[in-house]
Amino acid sequence: MSHDICIIGGGAVGSTLAYFLYRAGVTDIPVYFGHEETVRAVLLEKGVRVYDKVENRDYIVPIIPRHYSSPIDKCRFILNTVKAYSVPETLRLMEKIMDVGGVIVMLQNGIGSLELAEERFGARVAGGVVYFGAERVSPVYTVYHGGRTVIAGCRHGLCMELTELNRVFKLGGLEFRIVSNIDYYRWLKLALNAVVNPLTAISRSRNSIVLSRPGLELASLILAEFIEVAGKHGFRFELNRLLEYVVNNVRSTGDNYSSMAQDVLNKSPTEIDFINGFIAKELGGGSSINKIITLMIHLIEESNKSKNSVQ
Ligand SMILES: NC(=O)C1=CN([C@@H]2O[C@H](COP(=O)(O)OP(=O)(O)OC[C@H]3O[C@@H](n4cnc5c(N)ncnc54)[C@H](OP(=O)(O)O)[C@@H]3O)[C@@H](O)[C@H]2O)C=CC1
Numbered sequence: 001m002s003h004d005i006c007i008i009g010g011g012a013v014g015s016t017l018a019y020f021l022y023r024a025g026v027t028d029i030p031v032y033f034g035h036e037e038t039v040r041a042v043l044l045e046k047g048v049r050v051y052d053k054v055e056n057r058d059y060i061v062p063i064i065p066r067h068y069s070s071p072i073d074k075c076r077f078i079l080n081t082v083k084a085y086s087v088p089e090t091l092r093l094m095e096k097i098m099d100v101g102g103v104i105v106m107l108q109n110g111i112g113s114l115e116l117a118e119e120r121f122g123a124r125v126a127g128g129v130v131y132f133g134a135e136r137v138s139p140v141y142t143v144y145h146g147g148r149t150v151i152a153g154c155r156h157g158l159c160m161e162l163t164e165l166n167r168v169f170k171l172g173g174l175e176f177r178i179v180s181n182i183d184y185y186r187w188l189k190l191a192l193n194a195v196v197n198p199l200t201a202i203s204r205s206r207n208s209i210v211l212s213r214p215g216l217e218l219a220s221l222i223l224a225e226f227i228e229v230a231g232k233h234g235f236r237f238e239l240n241r242l243l244e245y246v247v248n249n250v251r252s253t254g255d256n257y258s259s260m261a262q263d264v265l266n267k268s269p270t271e272i273d274f275i276n277g278f279i280a281k282e283l284g285g286g287s288s289i290n291k292i293i294t295l296m297i298h299l300i301e302e303s304n305k306s307k308n309s310v311q
């Protein structure tokens with residue numbers, strides 16, 4: 001079956017994107033999931049439920065649920081919204097469902113997923129950064145907490161096709177902004193995630209915890225190292241302006257549990273190696289704050305695996 005837009009990963013971000021497409025009048029979107037049970041649950045619900053907290057309204061978003069092992073569509077646009085650690089499992093799926101001339105948009109936080117997809121699909125891949133907060137309450141229920149922007153662009157070429165996504169998402173109320181320097185925006189988003197995700201995951205708190213005194217003190221330490229690493233890659237950032245940017249973004253998603261906090265609460269693996277782990281590695285070893293934070297999150301992952309952890 002031929003479709004304009006397919007989504008891989010129907011979790012918090014995938015469901016929210018399907019919701020904005022639904023508002024734009026697009027209703028036949030295949031969404032690929034990791035578990036058969038999720039596919040069955042979505043079929044029963046006749047879609048995914050998305051609660052728009054900004055509008056205080058509940059929607060059933062009709063989607064076509066698929067399991068990733070059964071690639072039966074041909075898609076002009078593939079929006080990949082699985083967690084970074086699941087991306088390798090989706091490479092074969094993307095190969096099967098990408099239509100001739102199709103474009104993939106990799107929407108993971110952190111560094112590594114876009115690079116992996118580019119290795120396989122070259123210039124047919126765009127990167128995207130998501131500036132909204134969404135919480136997956138159950139496999140078929142997502143709360144959209146606010147923020148209305150996705151920034152996207154290709155690193156090799158112009159990807160003019162993306163203007164179509166810009167048009168359709170705009171109809172639904174989401175800004176899908178296309179930029180020529182997507183790497184700059186990926187680094188900027190890395191700064192935000194390096195602060196918000198581990199601090200909310202360690203404290204098992206909503207994003208607004210970052211605005212507390214210790215939260216802001218830790219933010220400065222994390223960002224000082226981020227600035228050093230970004231500088232080595234040719235991106236110059238200034239600490240006070242970065243802190244202001246983090247504070248503004250935390251204010252607009254304050255009620256959300258970051259994706260990493262959700263992972264920890266669900267006893268799932270986290271994306272720490274793609275975020276603070278990446279920064280620590282780029283610092284070249286030694287006992288950095290990003291290294292310590294990475295180890296602490298790995299310790300929590302281990303504890304979550306263990307039957308002896310306190311519930
Ligand atoms: N949540 C948020 O507020 C934000 C998240 N992000 C980023 O967006 C990305 C996605 O996060 P989020 O939506 O929270 O993640 P979720 O954990 O909510 O959703 C992940 C989805 O991927 C599916 N999946 C897992 N493996 C596969 C596979 N092999 N093939 C197809 N689908 C698969 C899961 O299926 P199943 O349901 O069956 O398990 C699930 O639907 C992450 O990189 C995150 O950092 C960025 C900004 C905000």
Ligand SMILES: CC(C)(CO)C(=O)C(=O)O
Nearest residue numbers: 132133196253256258259
């Ligand atoms: C923007 C933010 C911090 C929203 O929660 C996010 O990217 C995430 O949760 O991973």
